[in-house]
Amino acid sequence: MAEPDRLLGGYDPNAGRSAHAAQRPTLIPVPSLLRALLSEHLDPGYAAAAERRGGAPESGRARAFGWVWQALAATLVAAVFAAAVAQARSVEPGVRTAQQLLVRSVRSTEGSTSKLAKQRSVLSTQVDDVQRHALADDAEGQRLLSRLDALSLAAASTAIIGPGLTVTITDPGASPNLSDVSKQRVNGNRQIILDRDLQLVVNSLWASGAEAISVDGARIGPNVTIRQAGGAILVDNNPTSSPYTILAIGPPHAMRDVFDNSPGLQRLRLLEISYGVGVTVNVSDGLSLPAGSVREVKFAKQIGP
Incomplete structure (x- = not known):
């Protein structure tokens, strides 16, 4: 250090050092993160814990105690697991018995429902005969009968026989999973025909001039729906499956000409090309359609004139 600086009170960093040491550059140790990552492979805390654990080997008694706990x-x-298996085996006969009882109960209820439906049909026929005999004597009664026949046809409450079209739709294969509609028409799922396809076909047949329609024996009327429930299609709450047979009574040739260019048949042809759906449309004579379900109407509103 220069003498004037020392006199002014400055500090000489080389004070007390030899001439050789005074000229040596001072190295300030700076920690290197990269060097630490490459050289110190274990955190000091983990290293200390490992050293303590390694310094005191486990005794034979401790090892035996651990084996006992594991056993x-x-x-x-x-x-x-043994208790669960034993319990499952013990309750299995009871579960099987309950299932058999439920099956028998369902079958009995179905039989009773069929008998009541037949009895209702017979009584409805008798009421209709009495009604016609009472109204057929004068002109006013005959006009009422004509009006009732037209309303019964529109309500699908009477059986009908006549010529028309038979549309048969065959699904290429049943779906392996009937629980999720969102998986339809994707790879790995074979169910192609959905409720909206049948709805479009039925609406196209109505627009083509059909007077009465049935889907797999269920008459389509004002209170009948075609909807999807999981992978099954319900027509009037009755499950149906492929092949789907749609009968439409009306002027067959005129209906065929209009239906050939309808959105319903175009959709079926597209599914036929894309997925291999079977579609046949035939002109038929003497089609027989049953009467539809008659339900009580609690509220109605007229639309249009």
């Missing part, structure tokens, strides 16, 4: 745990797990 007890394995025995407990085995006992739980």
Whole structure:
């Protein structure tokens, strides 16, 4: 350091050092993160814990104690599984008996429902005969009968026979999973025909001039729906499956000409090309359509004139 600087009170960093050491550059140690990552492979805390654990080897008694606990745990797990299996086997006969009772109850209820439906049909026919005999004597009664026939046809409450079209739709294969509609028409699922396809076909047949329509024996009327429930299609709440047979009574040739250019048949032809759906449209004579379900109407509103 220069003498004037020293006199002014400055500090000489080389004070007390030899001439050789005074000229040596001072190295300030700076920690290097990269060097630490490459050289120190274990955190100091983990290294200390490992050293402590390695410094005191486990005794034979401690190892034996650990084996005993492991054996007890394995025995407990085995006992739980054995108890579960025993309980399942003990309740299996009761479950099977309950299932059989439920099946018999369902079949009995179905039989009773069929008998009541037949009895209702017979009584409805008798009421209709009495009504016609009472109204057929004068002109006013005959006009009322004509009006009732037209309303019954529109309400699908009477059976009908006549010529028309038979549309048969065959699904290329049943779906392996009937629980999720969102998986339809994707790879790995074979169910192609959905409720909206049948709805479009039925609406196209109405627009083509059909006077009465049935889908797999269920008459389509004002209170009948075609909807999807999982992978099954319900027509008037009755499950139906492929092949789907749609009968439409009306002027067959005129209906065929209009239906050939309808959105419903165009959709079916597209599904036929894309997915292999079977579609046949035939002109038929003497089609027989049953009467539809008659339900009580609690509220109605006229639309249009």
